[in-house]
Amino acid sequence: MGVFIRPGNVFLADCPARLAIELLADKWSVVVIYGLSQGPRRHNELKALIGGVSSKVLAQTMRRLQRHGLVGRSALPEQPSITQYELTPLGQTLVEPVEMLSRWAERHGSDVLEAHGEQTDAVAVTSG
Amino acid sequence: MGVFIRPGNVFLADCPARLAIELLADKWSVVVIYGLSQGPRRHNELKALIGGVSSKVLAQTMRRLQRHGLVGRSALPEQPSITQYELTPLGQTLVEPVEMLSRWAERHGSDVLEAHGEQTDAVAVTSG
């Protein structure tokens, strides 16, 4: 039996679906979720895995994802401290879409780069 | 036979795959591509379809996607003018990932909203 509940769609402003898309529309969220798809990771593991991200921005990103229920965070009150991030069940539902996106990027990234600046309009000429 | 060419991966800074992800990391790109997945659309058709987008920002988004080879643009020199946008073959390769993301958002968007602000760390207590 298929589920046909549609709590809005991405074309409607301010509906949950649209807000969910906007949650992922930043530089790091997709990559972070992809990085967590294999299992829990610590802060510095993620930082080492994800090239170019700073400690500050990574922590920011993690907190946003945590606030929206995609990522869980557990901290051991050790010294030095140990933190673990992992996908929540809700976050797990994103693994498949995010993996598809990432695989697309790895296959077609170079095409996108090469296309840069080469585009021209197809101007149709009026006949007669 | 599978293709195993990997022009970088999304974890590497400044590699094409990462840049491709960043190309989509804005408020409108995913929704626009989803909106074009059924076929060509005119400027005002897209504007009507996509709630909340302004003419300016839509045009901006279309130009960026065009520059990177995901969207083609054809203009008839009519008065009033007629413009058509459609996915390029490269853009078509994004339809499946983008549809997955959108369907995820429509299914789980409300969960993401409800989760907002309810998150707490799972603080493990040291035993002994």
Add this chain to the structure above:
DNA sequence: CAGTATCCTCCTGGATACTG
């Protein structure tokens, strides 16, 4: 190790008005 604090810059994106 896992962050914060601070500062700063760029860019996205919204509002409004105008054009061929």
Add this chain to the structure above:
DNA sequence: CAGTATCCAGGAGGATACTG
């Protein structure tokens, strides 16, 4: 119809230094 011009605010995100 399909934009552009202009102005503007906010926030993402980078650099650096510091902390428990």
